[in-house]
Every structure is written in structure tokens, then in C-alpha cells.
Amino acid sequence: MKTFRSRQGLTHALFTLVIGFLACTALEQPTFSEEPAVAPLMLPEFPSPQLANLADRLYVILEKQSHYLLGLVKPWNGDPRYKLLTESRSAEHWIRPNTGAVEAFCFLYRFGPYDEKLVGMSRATLLGDIIVPMIRYLTETHVTGSRPTGDGRKWGDAWQSAHWAQMLGRGAWFIWNDLPEDLRSAVRRVVRHEAERIAHSQPPAQLRGDTKAEENAWNAQILSVAWLLMPHDPQADQWMSQFQRWTLSAFLRPADQNTTDEVDGRPVAEQFTGANIFDDFTLENHGFVHPDYMSTFTLSLGCVTDFRMTGRREPQSVLWNVRGIYENLKWFILPDMGFVYPSGQDWTIFRQPAWLSAHVLMFVYGRDGEAWDLATQTVGVIEKMQARSPEGAIYDPSEFFFPSTQTDIAEALARAWLHLHFADPAAIGTYQPRLGAKHLRFGKIFLYRTPRLITAISYGSVIMGTFTPNQRDRLISPDQQSLVGSIKLSGNTRPLPVKLLRAEFSEKKESFQGILHISHGDNVIAEWTINGDASGQVCIAEKLVVQRDCTIQEMATGLIGVLNNQRWIFEQGKREIRLGSVSKTIPAHSSVRWEAPQTDHVGIDHMMEIELFPPRDVLYVGATQPERGRATDRLILNHLSGPRDFHAGDVIAEWSATIRPTPRNAE
Structure with a gap:
């Protein structure tokens, strides 16, 4: 069974030769246009049948989830040139679902053994009738665009808008050559604006009550995506320098202020910008110790795949203190693949699909064998959840209230499929449930x-x-x-x-x-x-x-x-x-x-x-x-x-x- 085939229908062998050729070149130079090139995307084959099998399962789950999400997409004010799957408003609950869906749809268009019957439409229809109108809506209504959303305001320059923009930008990168030129320019305009805002800001820090770990990790992502879309830009080196700074800042502990351990060639103490997690690798958000937010290292660690797909080595900062955090999560894990919540839970407790990214990333880039076992068990839970819905929705409406829940998991499934290409099968192991006192x-x-x-x-x-x-x-x-x-x-x-x-x-x-x-x-x-x-x-x-x-x-x-x-x-x-x-x-x-x-x-x-x-x-x-x-x-x-x-x-x-x-x- 093929586990990867290109949209153009190249044979598996020919595609492998093309990838090998691209891998010899760090950056693709423009040939047919004066438009600056994006970074070339280089994706190896899955390194083992076990990994390919898990990736196949993830891909099918995403196809079904996308079938459900595509049923929500509608024209903006009856104009089919612009589409979205929410109301038209400028805040998080109306922009983030759309950018997350765009990244997932772009992934399906570009990668994998696409099944029209599962998704509900052809790849060509997905691009022309869904992706392009959604990107057009999102770029037009950004603060750099020409039109406000339905609430009279544009989106952007908000506390989380860099996170929304990075999903839009990465999705566009996946399918860059198939986007109209005006949309390529518009996406770059959005991403540059949000990236420059972050690059010229200071990473915040807060230990009690409301950690800034999550915010710093999600803001780092836009700097990675800006480089993918504009690797020749005069600001590209600064974006990478700031990416290292923001990723390190996300999960610093008070003890790091005095450590002489080096990260990316400098002592951590010299790079200390303030603590966001406690010395025991816990953190507080929403006023209490919150395991869900301990998993947000996935936001910055997930960018490692951006580096690997473009032939670069990621900074060490992306893993700083992450292993200690993940070890705590192993103490919280339950057989249903959810968490014990010692201090309560203000989100839903049925968020098992959301923890897939943590397990996959720690297996692939943390080389944690137990994470492989936890990832495979989590996939089994997701499959059982999805089996309840004839439309393909993973979450039942009674289990969530956050508007981005269904699109966040679609985006995460796509990214997990990509991450697995860079795994080492030798790291596969078995989870040993923690016993005793902690x-x-x-x-x-x-x-x-x-x-x-x-x-x-x-x-x-x-x-x-x-x-x-x-x-x-x-x-x-x-x-x-x-x-x-x-x-x-x-x-x-x-x-x-x-x-x-x-x-x-x-x-x-x-x-x-x-x-x-x-x-x-x-x-x-x-x-x-x-x-x-x-x-x-x-x-x-x-x-x-x-x-x-x-x-x-x-x-x-x-x-x-x-x-x-x-x-x-x-x-x-x-x-x-x-x-x-x-x-x-x-x-x-x-x-x-x-x-x-x-x-x-x-x-x-x-x-x-x-x-x-x-x-x-x-x-x-x-x-x-x-x-x-x-x-x-x-x-x-x-x-x-x-x-x-x-x-x-x-x-x-x-x-x-x-x-x-x-x-x-x-x-």
C-alpha cells in the first residue's frame, strides 16, 4: 500500500528521485518568475512500515474530519469568491477556526493518498471552491487588507493573531505553486506583518496565575513560517534569531537564571528573559496548575518539522525543559489517554485528541519511546470518538464548547503526519505507567x-x-x-x-x-x-x-x-x-x-x-x-x-x- 503520493500523480519512485534532487539544494532559486521563491519542501519517505501504518490511520481520520468541516464552509454574504466556516467576525473564535481549517485543507490538497469519497470532493474542487476563497477572505479582512469582517473590524495585531496567521501561512506554503499570484502576495503581506510585530517585541514572562509559556510558544511559530515564505528576505536572519529567543523564553524556570548550561552556543543564564514555569516543571494558567497548558510546548517544538523539511538544523532552544514537562504529563496520564486534573479543569476533560501532538513530537524529536506507545493509544481513542459521527466529526457537541476545537485537531492531524516522516523507528518503545508518589x-x-x-x-x-x-x-x-x-x-x-x-x-x-x-x-x-x-x-x-x-x-x-x-x-x-x-x-x-x-x-x-x-x-x-x-x-x-x-x-x-x-x- 502506498503511504505517500503527490497530487500530480507521480510514481512513488520518481517522486523519491525528485525529493533527493531537491535535498541537495538548501533554497530553490526562482526560474520562471521574478517573484522570490519560498523555501522548497523536502519530505523523505516514512522510515518504517510501523510509522507508515500510524500515518495512514492519521490521514484517514483527517479525511473524515475534513468531510465534516467542509460541510460548514459557506460563501461570505453570498459571494462565492470569499468563503469561511464561521460567522464573519474579527476575534479569535471566528478567525482561528478558519485559518486552522485552511492549513488542514491545504495539507490534504498537497499530500497523501487522497480519497475523494472520504473527503467528499476532488482535490481540484477542494482548491478552487474551498481553499482559494477561504484564503482570499482571510487576507482581505486582515489589518493589511482592504475589507473589514462582518463586525466592522479587521483581524490582526491581537494577542493571538500571530498564531492564526502562521496556520494560514504554512498552509499556503504547502500549495504555493498552485495559488494565484495575488493570493501569494497577500499571504506574504499578512505573515510579514505579524512576524515583524513579534520580532520587534520582547518575550513576556509570568510565573503565577497566567503563564506566558503558551503565548511565547505560539508567537514563535510566525517567525518560522515567515522564513518558509520569504527565505531571501532581508529580515530572514532576524526572524530566525528571534525564533530562537522566543522558543527558549517559553519554558524557562527560575533556576535557569543561574544555570551555566549552554543552549545554541550561549549559557542559558545569559539568555534568561524571565520564568514561565516552576522549577518542578509545572506551570499555572487560569489561576491554577494546568496540565493542558503544560502540553503547549508542541506549538514551538512542532516547528522543528519546518526546519527538517527545508534541510536545516533546528535550534536547541525548542527542547529546553520540555522533557521535564513531558515527564510530569506521564504522571497525569490516564488509561483513556486523558489527564488527571489535580487542581480541577475549566476546559473539557475529553481532550484526548489534543494530546496527540505532544506524544508524536516527543517520540520524533525527543526520541522518547514511551511517547510512541502513548501516541498509538491516543489514535485508537480518536478513532473510537470519530466512529460515533456519520459526518466524520471527532468531538461530540456535548464534549466541547471552544469554537476552534474541531479545526485545531484537523490541523494537528496534518502536522502529526508530517512529523512522522522524521522519526527514528529505533526509538519505538512501550509506556510504563507511573506508580508510587510524585x-x-x-x-x-x-x-x-x-x-x-x-x-x-x-x-x-x-x-x-x-x-x-x-x-x-x-x-x-x-x-x-x-x-x-x-x-x-x-x-x-x-x-x-x-x-x-x-x-x-x-x-x-x-x-x-x-x-x-x-x-x-x-x-x-x-x-x-x-x-x-x-x-x-x-x-x-x-x-x-x-x-x-x-x-x-x-x-x-x-x-x-x-x-x-x-x-x-x-x-x-x-x-x-x-x-x-x-x-x-x-x-x-x-x-x-x-x-x-x-x-x-x-x-x-x-x-x-x-x-x-x-x-x-x-x-x-x-x-x-x-x-x-x-x-x-x-x-x-x-x-x-x-x-x-x-x-x-x-x-x-x-x-x-x-x-x-x-x-x-x-x-
């Missing part, structure tokens, strides 16, 4: 992994704990009130603010203990003790002591978020819940409210058993619909309805729970 002291996260259960405790800006079965149906939702729960005073609709007073963790060979003292406002202190061992059993104990007289309207501690989704591939659309001696089937999105007084036993879908001592008033509240891309039922192990008066020194509750996972496969 204490990320700067990120203030404690993880304890066993074959049956993963305990995650966050004690930084978000204070919470989760106990997630180590299997494909993860069962547990990372609610940011998990474990700690909430206390509301009479007359208040909002719960008391939670603050950490003390956190201690001790580890032995096959066990751990965590002690957390937490205040609920000035009124109540919660003393938590958490013990776990290698069997996967965890014992939690809470003592709630009143600090000042108050009237409590509701106490809801010992919170466990239970995932209950209708369409997720590893769930059944229902949960079997047992409170005491009573069992019920709780359909997804049920809105049920089930109160069970003086309960000593809880069972969750034959996957988790919880023994309570002494018996507690337990509450189960079913989700009405998905929120933030998932439906979370809420199980409260220690519930009290008020109003109830308490005095300083009163012990509101003192209880414990033993949690035992009971693994069940859910394919």
Missing part, C-alpha cells in the same frame, strides 16, 4: 498512583482532592470543590471561601499520608487526614470545628464528582448508585436529587465502594446537562441541611471514609 512541591500537587486508583491532592490556589480509578472509564470528575466541599451560612447564597492553613505529606515505600488544615471563612476549620497504600485503598477523615458562633444553612463536604455522560465512548450513559441498602440506576443528565440519611455504605457503578463511619447523611445530585464539556453528578458524603446554630468550639462533624476501587472495564 510530590510537585512548587506546583503544590501530591500524586499517588497505584494500578487501581490515582489519588491527587492540590493545595495551592485550588484546594481539592480526587480519587480516580486507574481505568478507561475514569468515573471521577475533577470538580474544584472535590473532597473539601463547601459550607454556606444562613442568609448567604455563596459558600464560605476556602483557605489552606497547613499541608504535610509523608511517603513510605508503599503508602502515604497527607494532612490538610483548611479554613472555611473565619467560621470553621476542617482537619483532613488522608492515608493510602499500594493496594489502592484510601482512608479519609474529616473533623469540622467551629471557630466563631454562626448559623450554618448547608454543609456539603466529602464531595465526589461522578461523571455521567450520554455519549462519551468509555461511559454507558448511566450510573448504578447504591446508598445504604438501596440501589438505583441514575441516567445521565437526570437532575435527580436523592437524600439518604444515616448511610454507612456507598457504591458507585460497581467501580468504587465507600464505607462511612459513623453513618452520615448522604446526598446525590444528578447533573441536568453537560457543563464545561462534561456532565458531573455530585455525591456528598457529609451533608447537613440547616439552618443550625453552632458555637465556637463545637465539633460539627467528625467522620471517616474508606474508599476501595473495584475495577470494571468499560470499552
Whole structure:
């Protein structure tokens, strides 16, 4: 089976000879036109059948996803010369989906064993009826163009517009010789404008709350794409110099300010522009340690393929600190190929396709054998997700709310196919799931992994704990009130603010203990003790002591978020819940409210058993619909309805729970 064939239909052997000839020349000189040449694209064959097979799977997934996306493309104001797949507006949610789709469509037009039946149109139609009108729309409505978008403004010069422009530019590079000359000039105009803006800016840095790692990594990309389109430009050397600077800046740690290690011929300390990640290779975004943003090294590392396809050596800066970050992600990974979220998740938790790039890039350019295994497993998950949709969409509408979700994965699939051409089959290996304790002291996260259960405790800006079965149906939702729960005073609709007073963790060979003292406002202190061992059993104990007289309207501690989704591939659309001696089937999105007084036993879908001592008033509240891309039922192990008066020194509750996972496969 052929794994690569050119659009023009050259035989595989002839195409290989042409590539070999081009590989001898660093830059193609213009011959038939005075227009400056773009950098020539040189793509070797896949280096092994294993790699070719994985690439074939990626290509088919992209063809199906593109079939879905092409169904969204429409003329702008009825004019078929301009097309887009969103409303016409100038901000991220309306430009980024279109530039991402353009890159994916351009890739399909140029590369691979194109199947008209899967995509839904011929390559010629894809170019003439889709790609050209979309590029025309995007270049005309940029700040360098002549027309505003439908909201009366042009796009560009925005915090993320360099990221959008690099997708447009790289897609155009793929098919450069088949674009009309006016569009080639227009694309160069857009890319130059955004690249010059970044090249003459200083890479920002921020450690707490809102890292600049992602922004610096995405801004670096436009400098790489500018060189691809304009390698003879007087600014080309500066773009490459700034590319090195921005990529290094993205993932600097505080410790790098003093390191003598050299990157690209100079000590890192001399190149230090400020830290964006902690010394334990974690980072904060959206106000807490966020694994999703730890994966954003893919934005800058992905540009290595730009260098390899043009016969150049990439700077060392693209891998600085990346291996340490990726090792952390291996501790967060679950069998469903998603992440444990120790500090909660404000995006959806079903973002497995988004992590494909990290695994592929770390396998190809980090030579990480485990990443190969994780990449192949992730592809299997993506295939299962896509199989639900007759149109070819990977994500179900209930699983996402970010407008670029479906186009981002299309662009990522295209890039992954290209990356794999530069892999070394000798690096192929097997992932070994991490077991034992991992204490990320700067990120203030404690993880304890066993074959049956993963305990995650966050004690930084978000204070919470989760106990997630180590299997494909993860069962547990990372609610940011998990474990700690909430206390509301009479007359208040909002719960008391939670603050950490003390956190201690001790580890032995096959066990751990965590002690957390937490205040609920000035009124109540919660003393938590958490013990776990290698069997996967965890014992939690809470003592709630009143600090000042108050009237409590509701106490809801010992919170466990239970995932209950209708369409997720590893769930059944229902949960079997047992409170005491009573069992019920709780359909997804049920809105049920089930109160069970003086309960000593809880069972969750034959996957988790919880023994309570002494018996507690337990509450189960079913989700009405998905929120933030998932439906979370809420199980409260220690519930009290008020109003109830308490005095300083009163012990509101003192209880414990033993949690035992009971693994069940859910394919």
C-alpha cells in the first residue's frame, strides 16, 4: 500500500528521485518568475512500515474530519469568491477556526493518498471552491487588507493573531505553486506583518496565575513560517534569531537564571528573559496548575518539522525543559489517554485528541519511546470518538464548547503526519505507567498512583482532592470543590471561601499520608487526614470545628464528582448508585436529587465502594446537562441541611471514609 503520493500523480519512485534532487539544494532559486521563491519542501519517505501504518490511520481520520468541516464552509454574504466556516467576525473564535481549517485543507490538497469519497470532493474542487476563497477572505479582512469582517473590524495585531496567521501561512506554503499570484502576495503581506510585530517585541514572562509559556510558544511559530515564505528576505536572519529567543523564553524556570548550561552556543543564564514555569516543571494558567497548558510546548517544538523539511538544523532552544514537562504529563496520564486534573479543569476533560501532538513530537524529536506507545493509544481513542459521527466529526457537541476545537485537531492531524516522516523507528518503545508518589512541591500537587486508583491532592490556589480509578472509564470528575466541599451560612447564597492553613505529606515505600488544615471563612476549620497504600485503598477523615458562633444553612463536604455522560465512548450513559441498602440506576443528565440519611455504605457503578463511619447523611445530585464539556453528578458524603446554630468550639462533624476501587472495564 502506498503511504505517500503527490497530487500530480507521480510514481512513488520518481517522486523519491525528485525529493533527493531537491535535498541537495538548501533554497530553490526562482526560474520562471521574478517573484522570490519560498523555501522548497523536502519530505523523505516514512522510515518504517510501523510509522507508515500510524500515518495512514492519521490521514484517514483527517479525511473524515475534513468531510465534516467542509460541510460548514459557506460563501461570505453570498459571494462565492470569499468563503469561511464561521460567522464573519474579527476575534479569535471566528478567525482561528478558519485559518486552522485552511492549513488542514491545504495539507490534504498537497499530500497523501487522497480519497475523494472520504473527503467528499476532488482535490481540484477542494482548491478552487474551498481553499482559494477561504484564503482570499482571510487576507482581505486582515489589518493589511482592504475589507473589514462582518463586525466592522479587521483581524490582526491581537494577542493571538500571530498564531492564526502562521496556520494560514504554512498552509499556503504547502500549495504555493498552485495559488494565484495575488493570493501569494497577500499571504506574504499578512505573515510579514505579524512576524515583524513579534520580532520587534520582547518575550513576556509570568510565573503565577497566567503563564506566558503558551503565548511565547505560539508567537514563535510566525517567525518560522515567515522564513518558509520569504527565505531571501532581508529580515530572514532576524526572524530566525528571534525564533530562537522566543522558543527558549517559553519554558524557562527560575533556576535557569543561574544555570551555566549552554543552549545554541550561549549559557542559558545569559539568555534568561524571565520564568514561565516552576522549577518542578509545572506551570499555572487560569489561576491554577494546568496540565493542558503544560502540553503547549508542541506549538514551538512542532516547528522543528519546518526546519527538517527545508534541510536545516533546528535550534536547541525548542527542547529546553520540555522533557521535564513531558515527564510530569506521564504522571497525569490516564488509561483513556486523558489527564488527571489535580487542581480541577475549566476546559473539557475529553481532550484526548489534543494530546496527540505532544506524544508524536516527543517520540520524533525527543526520541522518547514511551511517547510512541502513548501516541498509538491516543489514535485508537480518536478513532473510537470519530466512529460515533456519520459526518466524520471527532468531538461530540456535548464534549466541547471552544469554537476552534474541531479545526485545531484537523490541523494537528496534518502536522502529526508530517512529523512522522522524521522519526527514528529505533526509538519505538512501550509506556510504563507511573506508580508510587510524585510530590510537585512548587506546583503544590501530591500524586499517588497505584494500578487501581490515582489519588491527587492540590493545595495551592485550588484546594481539592480526587480519587480516580486507574481505568478507561475514569468515573471521577475533577470538580474544584472535590473532597473539601463547601459550607454556606444562613442568609448567604455563596459558600464560605476556602483557605489552606497547613499541608504535610509523608511517603513510605508503599503508602502515604497527607494532612490538610483548611479554613472555611473565619467560621470553621476542617482537619483532613488522608492515608493510602499500594493496594489502592484510601482512608479519609474529616473533623469540622467551629471557630466563631454562626448559623450554618448547608454543609456539603466529602464531595465526589461522578461523571455521567450520554455519549462519551468509555461511559454507558448511566450510573448504578447504591446508598445504604438501596440501589438505583441514575441516567445521565437526570437532575435527580436523592437524600439518604444515616448511610454507612456507598457504591458507585460497581467501580468504587465507600464505607462511612459513623453513618452520615448522604446526598446525590444528578447533573441536568453537560457543563464545561462534561456532565458531573455530585455525591456528598457529609451533608447537613440547616439552618443550625453552632458555637465556637463545637465539633460539627467528625467522620471517616474508606474508599476501595473495584475495577470494571468499560470499552
